[in-house]
Amino acid sequence: ARFYRNVLRVVFGMGVLIAFLGIAQRFTWNGKILWLFVPHDWSAPLLTDTPRASGPFVNSDHFANYLAMMLPLALGGFVSRSVFIAPGQRAASRLVFGASLVLLLMGLLLSLSRGGWGGAVLGVVLLIWFLPAERRQRLLGADRRQTARILLSVTAVGLLAALSFIGQSGRNQVDRRLEQTVMDDTSL
Numbered sequence: 001a002r003f004y005r006n007v008l009r010v011v012f013g014m015g016v017l018i019a020f021l022g023i024a025q026r027f028t029w030n031g032k033i034l035w036l037f038v039p040h041d042w043s044a045p046l047l048t049d050t051p052r053a054s055g056p057f058v059n060s061d062h063f064a065n066y067l068a069m070m071l072p073l074a075l076g077g078f079v080s081r082s083v084f085i086a087p088g089q090r091a092a093s094r095l096v097f098g099a100s101l102v103l104l105l106m107g108l109l110l111s112l113s114r115g116g117w118g119g120a121v122l123g124v125v126l127l128i129w130f131l132p133a134e135r136r137q138r139l140l141g142a143d144r145r146q147t148a149r150i151l152l153s154v155t156a157v158g159l160l161a162a163l164s165f166i167g168q169s170g171r172n173q174v175d176r177r178l179e180q181t182v183m184d185d186t187s188l
Contacts, residue, residue, distance in 0.1 A: 012077065015070030016100045019107035022055030022063055026110050033058060052173075053110035064116020067107045072123040074101040079150055101154070105162035110170055112177045124155055 025034065031045025032038050034056055038045055052060035078097035108116055128148045163171060 008073065008077075012070060012073050012100070015067065015073070016103060018055050018063070019067055019070070019100075019103050022053040022057075022067075022107045023103070023110060025055055026051060026053035052112045053107055055107070060111045061113045061115055064108055064111035064113030065119055067104050067111070068116050068119035068123055071101070071104050071108070071120045072127040074104055075124060075127060075151055075154060078154060098158070101158045102161045102165065105158050106166055106170075109162055109166055109174050112173055114177065114181055124151060127151065 021034070028035070029048075029051045031047040033054075039058060054060040054063045057063040057066070074097055078094060078101055105120075108120055128151050131147060163174075166174075
């Protein structure tokens, strides 16, 4: 159990680090990947005024999909009683997982990737759907409906916190991206 807990912590820690890099890169963009590298197919640093968050990925959609895979881990770690959290570390771990959940949601929003947003929603729904009843009762102390309410409310609060932290320019970008999706005449 300790080995699995440590593996999950390392995987999750890398996801949080990549989310942090993506957010920092978006707000301190100098036209280079990770502030140092200009890809060979770019003639010069790409100096756009409002770039999409991409972290160490060149493609923002890949960045968003990676974060979408980490989101169910953060959500599970936040609401779980035992999977990630060793006995005696529950309060501190919940704080870390809660902050990480907000950080992952911020990175997802700033990536402006509609596919990443859809993947994150799908990941949360699948987490709710596939959590076995006997494990759900032991981990969360709740039945399926209560589990869905808990996970969806934690996600909603995290999303509201992420929207408040990304600032007005980030919210405007997300709004424009959603408007493009709804108002465009192109089909899926």
